[in-house]
Amino acid sequence: GQQLNQSPQSMFIQEGEDVSMNCTSSSIFNTWLWYKQDPGEGPVLLIALYKAGELTSNGRLTAQFGITRKDSFLNISASIPSDVGIYFCAGQLYTAGNQFYFGTGTSLTVIP
Amino acid sequence: DTGVSQDPRHKITKRGQNVTFRCDPISEHNRLYWYRQTLGQGPEFLTYFQNEAQLEKSRLLSDRFSAERPKGSFSTLEIQRTEQGDSAMYLCASSGLEGQSNEQFFGPGTRLTVL
Numbered sequence: 360g361q362q363l364n365q366s367p368q369s370m371f372i373q374e375g376e377d378v379s380m381n382c383t384s385s386s387i388f389n390t391w392l393w394y395k396q397d398p399g400e401g402p403v404l405l406i407a408l409y410k411a412g413e414l415t416s417n418g419r420l421t422a423q424f425g426i427t428r429k430d431s432f433l434n435i436s437a438s439i440p441s442d443v444g445i446y447f448c449a450g451q452l453y454t455a456g457n458q459f460y461f462g463t464g465t466s467l468t469v470i471p
Numbered sequence: 472d473t474g475v476s477q478d479p480r481h482k483i484t485k486r487g488q489n490v491t492f493r494c495d496p497i498s499e500h501n502r503l504y505w506y507r508q509t510l511g512q513g514p515e516f517l518t519y520f521q522n523e524a525q526l527e528k529s530r531l532l533s534d535r536f537s538a539e540r541p542k543g544s545f546s547t548l549e550i551q552r553t554e555q556g557d558s559a560m561y562l563c564a565s566s567g568l569e570g571q572s573n574e575q576f577f578g579p580g581t582r583l584t585v586l
Contacts, residue, residue, distance in 0.1 A: 363513075365513075390573045392573070392574065392575065394577075399580075399582070400579055400580070401475070401477075401562050401564075401577035401578050401579045401580045402514065402562075402577045403577070404574055404575070404576060404577075407573065407574045409573070447513050447514075449513075449514075449575075451573060457502065457504075457519050457521075457526070457527065457566075457573075458516045458519065458527055458529075459504075459516060459575065460516070461506075461513030461514045461515070462513050463511070463512060463513055464511075464512075464513055
Protein backbone atom coordinates (compact mmCIF):
# COMPACT_ATOMS: atom_id res chain seq x y z
CA GLY A 360 0.00 0.00 0.00
CA GLN A 361 0.90 3.66 -0.04
CA GLN A 362 3.50 4.89 2.42
CA LEU A 363 2.90 8.06 4.38
CA ASN A 364 6.01 9.12 6.26
CA GLN A 365 5.07 10.97 9.41
CA SER A 366 7.63 12.81 11.49
CA PRO A 367 8.74 13.14 14.12
CA GLN A 368 7.85 9.74 15.52
CA SER A 369 7.65 11.18 19.04
CA MET A 370 7.98 14.52 20.76
CA PHE A 371 8.51 15.54 24.37
CA ILE A 372 7.80 19.21 24.97
CA GLN A 373 7.17 21.64 27.79
CA GLU A 374 3.68 22.98 28.36
CA GLY A 375 3.25 26.24 26.45
CA GLU A 376 5.60 25.33 23.62
CA ASP A 377 4.52 25.15 19.99
CA VAL A 378 4.56 21.83 18.12
CA SER A 379 5.07 21.04 14.45
CA MET A 380 4.68 17.70 12.70
CA ASN A 381 4.43 16.68 9.09
CA CYS A 382 3.41 13.96 6.72
CA THR A 383 5.04 13.28 3.36
CA SER A 384 4.54 10.88 0.49
CA SER A 385 5.82 10.18 -2.99
CA SER A 386 2.22 10.16 -4.26
CA ILE A 387 -0.24 12.97 -4.90
CA PHE A 388 -3.21 13.28 -2.59
CA ASN A 389 -6.46 15.20 -3.02
CA THR A 390 -7.53 15.21 0.62
CA TRP A 391 -5.63 15.30 3.91
CA LEU A 392 -7.14 14.60 7.29
CA TRP A 393 -5.49 15.01 10.69
CA TYR A 394 -6.60 12.93 13.67
CA LYS A 395 -5.75 12.63 17.38
CA GLN A 396 -6.03 9.29 19.12
CA ASP A 397 -6.03 8.58 22.85
CA PRO A 398 -5.09 5.11 24.15
CA GLY A 399 -7.84 2.56 23.66
CA GLU A 400 -10.05 4.96 21.71
CA GLY A 401 -10.80 5.66 18.07
CA PRO A 402 -9.15 8.57 16.24
CA VAL A 403 -10.88 11.95 16.54
CA LEU A 404 -10.95 14.18 13.47
CA LEU A 405 -9.15 17.49 14.00
CA ILE A 406 -8.85 19.16 10.59
CA ALA A 407 -9.75 18.36 6.97
CA LEU A 408 -7.90 19.84 3.96
CA TYR A 409 -9.13 19.71 0.37
CA LYS A 410 -7.06 22.10 -1.75
CA ALA A 411 -3.34 22.49 -2.39
CA GLY A 412 -2.01 25.39 -0.37
CA GLU A 413 -5.06 25.44 1.91
CA LEU A 414 -4.37 26.60 5.46
CA THR A 415 -7.04 25.72 8.02
CA SER A 416 -7.25 26.39 11.75
CA ASN A 417 -9.19 24.74 14.55
CA GLY A 418 -8.52 26.60 17.78
CA ARG A 419 -4.83 26.24 18.59
CA LEU A 420 -4.36 23.80 15.71
CA THR A 421 -3.36 24.85 12.21
CA ALA A 422 -2.84 22.51 9.27
CA GLN A 423 -1.71 23.08 5.72
CA PHE A 424 -2.14 21.14 2.49
CA GLY A 425 1.26 21.24 0.76
CA ILE A 426 1.57 22.95 -2.61
CA THR A 427 3.03 19.82 -4.20
CA ARG A 428 0.01 17.83 -2.89
CA LYS A 429 2.46 15.29 -1.51
CA ASP A 430 2.66 16.61 2.03
CA SER A 431 0.79 18.19 4.89
CA PHE A 432 1.72 19.92 8.14
CA LEU A 433 0.09 20.26 11.54
CA ASN A 434 1.02 22.88 14.09
CA ILE A 435 -0.19 23.13 17.68
CA SER A 436 0.39 26.42 19.45
CA ALA A 437 0.78 26.92 23.20
CA SER A 438 0.54 23.22 24.04
CA ILE A 439 -1.38 22.08 27.12
CA PRO A 440 -1.36 18.73 28.96
CA SER A 441 -4.55 17.51 27.24
CA ASP A 442 -2.77 17.70 23.87
CA VAL A 443 -1.03 14.46 24.84
CA GLY A 444 -1.82 11.66 22.42
CA ILE A 445 -0.93 10.22 19.04
CA TYR A 446 -1.52 12.36 15.98
CA PHE A 447 -2.16 10.72 12.62
CA CYS A 448 -2.30 12.14 9.14
CA ALA A 449 -4.48 10.43 6.55
CA GLY A 450 -4.43 11.04 2.83
CA GLN A 451 -6.77 10.14 -0.01
CA LEU A 452 -5.04 9.45 -3.34
CA TYR A 453 -6.41 11.45 -6.27
CA THR A 454 -6.37 8.27 -8.34
CA ALA A 455 -8.13 6.07 -5.83
CA GLY A 456 -11.72 5.80 -4.66
CA ASN A 457 -12.52 6.49 -1.07
CA GLN A 458 -9.58 4.68 0.50
CA PHE A 459 -7.52 6.69 2.96
CA TYR A 460 -3.93 5.86 3.89
CA PHE A 461 -2.71 6.65 7.38
CA GLY A 462 0.72 7.69 8.61
CA THR A 463 2.44 5.86 11.46
CA GLY A 464 1.65 8.61 13.94
CA THR A 465 3.43 11.19 16.05
CA SER A 466 3.33 10.56 19.79
CA LEU A 467 3.15 13.81 21.73
CA THR A 468 4.03 14.13 25.40
CA VAL A 469 3.51 17.48 27.14
CA ILE A 470 5.44 18.03 30.33
CA PRO A 471 3.60 20.35 32.76
CA ASP B 472 -27.24 10.07 17.36
CA THR B 473 -24.02 11.40 18.77
CA GLY B 474 -21.47 9.39 16.83
CA VAL B 475 -20.28 6.06 15.53
CA SER B 476 -20.76 3.18 17.94
CA GLN B 477 -19.12 -0.24 17.95
CA ASP B 478 -19.92 -3.41 19.82
CA PRO B 479 -18.32 -5.09 21.62
CA ARG B 480 -15.52 -2.86 22.84
CA HIS B 481 -13.38 -5.84 23.75
CA LYS B 482 -13.38 -9.45 22.59
CA ILE B 483 -11.15 -12.28 23.76
CA THR B 484 -11.38 -15.49 21.81
CA LYS B 485 -9.49 -18.70 21.27
CA ARG B 486 -7.71 -19.42 18.05
CA GLY B 487 -10.00 -21.08 15.53
CA GLN B 488 -13.20 -19.47 16.81
CA ASN B 489 -15.38 -17.12 14.76
CA VAL B 490 -16.07 -13.57 15.91
CA THR B 491 -18.46 -10.89 14.71
CA PHE B 492 -18.28 -7.16 15.34
CA ARG B 493 -20.98 -4.59 14.81
CA CYS B 494 -20.75 -0.95 13.76
CA ASP B 495 -23.54 1.62 13.86
CA PRO B 496 -22.57 4.67 11.82
CA ILE B 497 -23.79 8.25 12.20
CA SER B 498 -27.37 7.99 10.94
CA GLU B 499 -27.15 10.45 8.04
CA HIS B 500 -23.92 8.95 6.67
CA ASN B 501 -24.08 6.70 3.62
CA ARG B 502 -20.44 5.59 3.65
CA LEU B 503 -18.98 3.13 6.11
CA TYR B 504 -15.39 1.95 6.45
CA TRP B 505 -13.61 -0.79 8.38
CA TYR B 506 -9.97 -0.46 9.44
CA ARG B 507 -7.55 -2.58 11.43
CA GLN B 508 -4.96 -1.04 13.72
CA THR B 509 -2.08 -2.82 15.39
CA LEU B 510 0.07 -1.41 18.18
CA GLY B 511 2.28 1.45 17.08
CA GLN B 512 0.74 1.70 13.62
CA GLY B 513 -1.86 3.83 11.93
CA PRO B 514 -5.20 2.35 10.89
CA GLU B 515 -5.10 0.15 7.78
CA PHE B 516 -8.03 0.18 5.38
CA LEU B 517 -9.97 -3.08 5.11
CA THR B 518 -13.19 -2.34 3.24
CA TYR B 519 -15.70 0.36 2.31
CA PHE B 520 -19.47 0.48 1.77
CA GLN B 521 -21.61 3.05 0.07
CA ASN B 522 -25.11 2.36 1.33
CA GLU B 523 -25.41 -1.44 1.16
CA ALA B 524 -22.88 -1.92 -1.63
CA GLN B 525 -19.36 -3.06 -0.75
CA LEU B 526 -17.31 -1.01 -3.21
CA GLU B 527 -13.71 -1.52 -2.15
CA LYS B 528 -11.79 -4.28 -0.39
CA SER B 529 -8.15 -4.28 0.63
CA ARG B 530 -5.82 -7.14 -0.13
CA LEU B 531 -5.48 -7.31 3.66
CA LEU B 532 -9.01 -8.70 3.77
CA SER B 533 -8.37 -12.43 3.53
CA ASP B 534 -11.04 -15.00 2.72
CA ARG B 535 -11.61 -15.47 6.45
CA PHE B 536 -12.92 -11.90 6.70
CA SER B 537 -16.36 -10.88 5.53
CA ALA B 538 -18.26 -7.66 5.97
CA GLU B 539 -21.89 -6.84 5.35
CA ARG B 540 -24.15 -3.84 5.45
CA PRO B 541 -27.48 -5.40 4.50
CA LYS B 542 -29.80 -2.41 4.87
CA GLY B 543 -27.29 0.36 4.36
CA SER B 544 -27.29 1.23 8.04
CA PHE B 545 -25.28 -0.87 10.53
CA SER B 546 -22.48 -3.14 9.39
CA THR B 547 -20.94 -6.36 10.67
CA LEU B 548 -17.41 -7.65 10.27
CA GLU B 549 -16.93 -11.38 10.76
CA ILE B 550 -13.63 -13.17 11.13
CA GLN B 551 -13.74 -16.93 10.73
CA ARG B 552 -11.18 -19.35 12.16
CA THR B 553 -9.37 -16.59 14.01
CA GLU B 554 -5.56 -16.62 14.17
CA GLN B 555 -3.28 -14.95 16.68
CA GLY B 556 -2.23 -12.52 13.97
CA ASP B 557 -5.80 -11.22 13.86
CA SER B 558 -5.31 -9.61 17.29
CA ALA B 559 -5.75 -5.90 16.72
CA MET B 560 -8.11 -2.97 17.18
CA TYR B 561 -10.88 -3.02 14.57
CA LEU B 562 -12.15 0.46 13.82
CA CYS B 563 -15.26 1.55 11.99
CA ALA B 564 -15.72 5.00 10.46
CA SER B 565 -18.53 6.71 8.56
CA SER B 566 -18.79 9.70 6.29
CA GLY B 567 -21.10 11.25 3.74
CA LEU B 568 -22.58 14.55 4.86
CA GLU B 569 -23.04 17.10 2.07
CA GLY B 570 -19.97 19.30 1.85
CA GLN B 571 -18.05 17.07 4.26
CA SER B 572 -18.20 13.86 2.32
CA ASN B 573 -14.56 12.92 2.83
CA GLU B 574 -14.48 13.54 6.56
CA GLN B 575 -14.44 10.17 8.28
CA PHE B 576 -15.62 9.91 11.87
CA PHE B 577 -14.42 6.93 13.84
CA GLY B 578 -16.04 4.78 16.47
CA PRO B 579 -14.24 3.72 19.67
CA GLY B 580 -13.09 0.44 18.15
CA THR B 581 -13.29 -3.23 19.09
CA ARG B 582 -10.13 -4.63 20.65
CA LEU B 583 -9.71 -8.29 19.59
CA THR B 584 -7.36 -10.61 21.42
CA VAL B 585 -6.87 -14.10 19.99
CA LEU B 586 -5.33 -16.55 22.46
